[in-house]
Amino acid sequence: MLRFGEMKNTLNEHLMGLFSACLVQLFFGAALASAQTPASSAPVFRLDGGNATYAFGVNERGDLQALYWGGRLGPNDVIAPARSFPEWASFDSPNTTTPQEFAGWGGGLFTEPALKITFADGNRDLGLHFVKATHASQDNYVILMKDISREIYVTLRYSMDPDTGVLSRSADIENREKEPVMIEQLAAAQWTLPPAHYTLNYLTGRWAGEWTLNQEPLRQGARVFESRRGTTGHQANPWFAISRQDSPGPAGPLTAGEEHGEVWFGALAWSGSWRFTVEETQLDFVRVTGGFNPFDFGYKLKPGEHLETPVFYGGYSSRGLGGASRLLHKFEIARVLPQAPDPKLRPVIYNSWEATEFNVDQTGQIALAEKAASIGVDRFVMDDGWFGQRKDDHAGLGDWYVNPKKFPNGLKPLIDKVHALGMDFGLWVEPEMVNPDSDLYRKHPDWVLNFPGRPRTEQRNQMVLNLARPDVREYVEGFLDKLLSENDIAFLKWDYNRNWSEPGWDQVPPDEQRRVYIDFIRNLYAILADLRRKHPKVEIESCSGGGGRVDLGVLHYTDEVWPSDNTDPFDRLAMQDGFSYAYTPQVMMAWVTDSPHWLNFRSTSLTYRLLSSMQGSLGIGANLNKWTPEDFTTAKRLIAAYHSVQRTIVRGDLYRLISPRDDSAFSSTESVSGDKSQAVVFAFTHSTQEGRGFPLLQLRGLDPNADYQVIWIEGKALLGTPDRASGAWWMNHGINFDLRGDFGAAAFRLDRVR
Numbered sequence: 001m002l003r004f005g006e007m008k009n010t011l012n013e014h015l016m017g018l019f020s021a022c023l024v025q026l027f028f029g030a031a032l033a034s035a036q037t038p039a040s041s042a043p044v045f046r047l048d049g050g051n052a053t054y055a056f057g058v059n060e061r062g063d064l065q066a067l068y069w070g071g072r073l074g075p076n077d078v079i080a081p082a083r084s085f086p087e088w089a090s091f092d093s094p095n096t097t098t099p100q101e102f103a104g105w106g107g108g109l110f111t112e113p114a115l116k117i118t119f120a121d122g123n124r125d126l127g128l129h130f131v132k133a134t135h136a137s138q139d140n141y142v143i144l145m146k147d148i149s150r151e152i153y154v155t156l157r158y159s160m161d162p163d164t165g166v167l168s169r170s171a172d173i174e175n176r177e178k179e180p181v182m183i184e185q186l187a188a189a190q191w192t193l194p195p196a197h198y199t200l201n202y203l204t205g206r207w208a209g210e211w212t213l214n215q216e217p218l219r220q221g222a223r224v225f226e227s228r229r230g231t232t233g234h235q236a237n238p239w240f241a242i243s244r245q246d247s248p249g250p251a252g253p254l255t256a257g258e259e260h261g262e263v264w265f266g267a268l269a270w271s272g273s274w275r276f277t278v279e280e281t282q283l284d285f286v287r288v289t290g291g292f293n294p295f296d297f298g299y300k301l302k303p304g305e306h307l308e309t310p311v312f313y314g315g316y317s318s319r320g321l322g323g324a325s326r327l328l329h330k331f332e333i334a335r336v337l338p339q340a341p342d343p344k345l346r347p348v349i350y351n352s353w354e355a356t357e358f359n360v361d362q363t364g365q366i367a368l369a370e371k372a373a374s375i376g377v378d379r380f381v382m383d384d385g386w387f388g389q390r391k392d393d394h395a396g397l398g399d400w401y402v403n404p405k406k407f408p409n410g411l412k413p414l415i416d417k418v419h420a421l422g423m424d425f426g427l428w429v430e431p432e433m434v435n436p437d438s439d440l441y442r443k444h445p446d447w448v449l450n451f452p453g454r455p456r457t458e459q460r461n462q463m464v465l466n467l468a469r470p471d472v473r474e475y476v477e478g479f480l481d482k483l484l485s486e487n488d489i490a491f492l493k494w495d496y497n498r499n500w501s502e503p504g505w506d507q508v509p510p511d512e513q514r515r516v517y518i519d520f521i522r523n524l525y526a527i528l529a530d531l532r533r534k535h536p537k538v539e540i541e542s543c544s545g546g547g548g549r550v551d552l553g554v555l556h557y558t559d560e561v562w563p564s565d566n567t568d569p570f571d572r573l574a575m576q577d578g579f580s581y582a583y584t585p586q587v588m589m590a591w592v593t594d595s596p597h598w599l600n601f602r603s604t605s606l607t608y609r610l611l612s613s614m615q616g617s618l619g620i621g622a623n624l625n626k627w628t629p630e631d632f633t634t635a636k637r638l639i640a641a642y643h644s645v646q647r648t649i650v651r652g653d654l655y656r657l658i659s660p661r662d663d664s665a666f667s668s669t670e671s672v673s674g675d676k677s678q679a680v681v682f683a684f685t686h687s688t689q690e691g692r693g694f695p696l697l698q699l700r701g702l703d704p705n706a707d708y709q710v711i712w713i714e715g716k717a718l719l720g721t722p723d724r725a726s727g728a729w730w731m732n733h734g735i736n737f738d739l740r741g742d743f744g745a746a747a748f749r750l751d752r753v754r
């Protein structure tokens with residue numbers, strides 16, 4: 001064992017400069033400094049994409065070791081092979097001091113493991129060593145690892161998106177032992193950042209209060225974000241961004257902000273219980289480990305079986321949080337969404353929920369549909385209340401037949417009318433739930449998640465069907481397939497209005513029951529995939545009492561999400577701001593509803609409500625029976641304006657010019673089309689004081705040499721503002737305009753004219 005002084009010297013060889021001002025040089029500097037290492041030494045794996053490079057290698061112990069993640073390196077730059085770190089005194093072994101790519105729990109590992117296993121004989125020690133690498137194309141690696149003595153194999157998959165530099169990582173565990181093993185903890189990936197000072201950004205919320213962006217300095221120790229709810233959850237979203245506080249800048253280090261500095265980000269594609277652990281280790285490395293939530297977890301892997309993790313995406317931007325979110329938006333559009341790489345723009349929808357709640361019937365829905373069509377709505381969606389004995393939330397879930405009193409001739413007359421009005425038709429469903437007061441529950445009380453003999457906790461008077469069961473899966477897929485086959489339905493709003501309790505599954509042996517956390521979600525994904533295959537024209541929205549199931553897993557199968565049940569247009573500005581850090585506006589449905597708002601009793605003008613919702617994919621959810629003729633005129637005009645700029649808003653580069661966070665009196669966003677031919681700007685006031693006007697807006701992302709013409713959607717410029725000026729003028733000089741008063745809103749577009 002090294003004595004303290006010796007140990008320090010040895011460590012210094014690796015970590016020279018670790019605690020110096022340019023901390024990044026330490027971790028990656030050690031590798032780069034010895035870039036001349038002969039090619040015959042241990043392998044280094046490197047992936048380049050967009051403006052990022054990611055590299056890892058195999059050290060002399062056989063561990064897979066993180067080497068570099070950051071700005072793109074030169075094509076001929078050599079990254080030196082990995083060398084493990086020595087122990088830190090007698091307390092931290094190299095297993096802990098060396099930043100491993102995917103650490104098995106064993107050998108004195110005190111940082112977060114990626115994989116923890118109990119073997120049939122009671123052994124709980126796991127040491128994963130590199131076996132081989134396959135490099136099928138220049139954008140991906142498949143790495144095989146194996147325990148030092150047992151027949152446990154781990155396949156790590158790496159795939160780099162050449163355009164955005166977003167890396168997809170996942171792991172697959174295979175048991176080739178003769179006995180089953182119990183997987184107690186399994187991450188999809190571990191990410192290592194260079195030692196530096198950072199700010200951690202993460203999203204939290206609750207029902208009707210989703211998408212709060214939190215920002216705090218990262219300190220030593222671990223921060224844990226998770227869902228134990230069986231689903232993604234409102235309380236935290238599986239996304240993170242870590243911005244560097246001492247990013248290299250032209251005049252010295254600067255704190256990464258909205259539009260400058262280094263940011264590392266990640267998002268997990270999983271809609272079940274999940275966990276991220278963000279650690280700053282005692283040696284100042286920052287590690288993010290994320291995957292299945294190990295709480296109440298245990299997956300029995302029988303001989304010959306595999307367990308594959310979801311994908312954990314990670315990316316790097318040198319252009320602040322704004323740059324990071326623009327990369328993520330592009331990646332989601334091009335690689336994640338079911339209609340990638342060019343998903344259709346979302347139709348402007350009308351949804352009846354806030355107008356009628358459960359009180360739907362043929363006459364009432366047709367009356368709303370006629371009014372919706374008159375303002376330019378593209379899709380009419382009937383929400384909850386159309387099926388079984390559903391008159392409120394006490395009954396009916398599970399009984400997916402059309403209520404004969406409300407729709408005596410089925411859905412066809414309504415659907416035909418909606419089509420005749422020039423719209424397509426969408427329908428609300430909540431397939432994974434059942435009310436105890438339903439034929440389904442009376443027939444199959446064993447179909448719900450439960451522990452026999454224990455209470456079955458109800459929430460919103462409903463229980464969760466155990467979708468992990470093959471018979472439940474078959475039932476759910478069967479009724480949805482029938483519904484879509486028998487009716488001309490273009491869209492499903494797929495709701496999910498509670499989280500799990502008593503997650504028992506007594507049809508399988510006790511040591512396999514916790515597979516429910518995985519099998520449930522896999523069956524959900526399988527049903528969604530099957531339905532899309534069988535009914536390719538059907539689009540789907542993921543909703544869970546608002547934003548309780550928004551993640552890149554479900555977004556692989558659904559075209560849009562419902563961010564929140566809170567449709568207050570002022571609250572929505574902050575939510576939309578938070579949402580946009582992780583998800584593209586293309587998937588963000590935003591409805592215009594009634595004023596005063598039911599949640600905050602806040603009164604706002606229809607124009608304000610429309611402009612707030614136009615920041616995403618626009619919908620109307622108001623009671624149109626109460627609208628005045630002027631309301632219809634306003635809505636028709638602004639929906640037409642929205643249609644003409646929608647592509648720029650939802651597919652362009654988003655710049656958050658003024659954040660609505662922290663009680664800001666003002667907020668503003670700008671979206672610039674990919675070819676820079678158009679920009680759309682929204683501006684909102686919360687309140688103005690002492691006669692102060694709206695702050696000067698210096699735009700971003702335009703072509704400085706092109707000329708742009710301003711066209712007002714709502715509002716007007718101050719006297720003297722040119723109608724036409726160069727991109728340089730709009731970005732450097734900036735624009736002042738007249739927007740005062742409480743809950744004011746303005747919007748304009750800039751069209752390139754030369």
Ligand code: DGJ
Pocket residue numbers: 353383384428495497543544545546562564565
């Ligand atoms: C919760 C959703 O978020 C609402 O939009 C609405 O569909 C209700 N469920 C219906 O029960």
